[in-house]
Amino acid sequence: MAPVSMRVGQTRVLLADTQPHVRSALRILMNLETGFVIVGEAVEAGDMLAQICFTRPDLVLLDWGLPGLPAIGSIPAVRALVPDLKIIVLSSHMEARYEALAAGADVFISKVDPPDQLLAALRAINLRIKGSLTIP
DSSP states (O other): OOOOOOOTTOEEEEEEOSOHHHHHHHHHHHHTSTTEEEEEEESSHHHHHHHHHHHOOSEEEEETTOTTSOHHHHHHHHHHHOTTOEEEEEESOTTHHHHHHHHTOSEEEETTSOHHHHHHHHHHHHHHHTTSSOOO
16 A cells, blocks of 8 residues: 555544455545545455554444454454444344454444445444543
């Protein structure tokens, strides 16, 4: 990945998905939104955990089916490294919603949802990161 140009106050995002076309679509979508910068990409859980340590993101967009750890184990592994890291879980399987949220995801978005839903979730998470919204 090319070096990242950052502005003060931008939310640092790590993309963790096995599918190149999904990561590409996420990059395009995030480039439409101000206040975010992609600091890394991962295609499996071990790489994601290493990228979290190296890039120190504020937010991870996490594919629930990311190989390397059982899906339910990926969020606790992330939380062990950075307890307050925000996590948006992405999956094409709606039945994963409950498991992901119970495991500690901040938000669950179906990969078949319209892009506006992901953008709304990104904006809400960004407010939480910036401290403008109290988390219940």
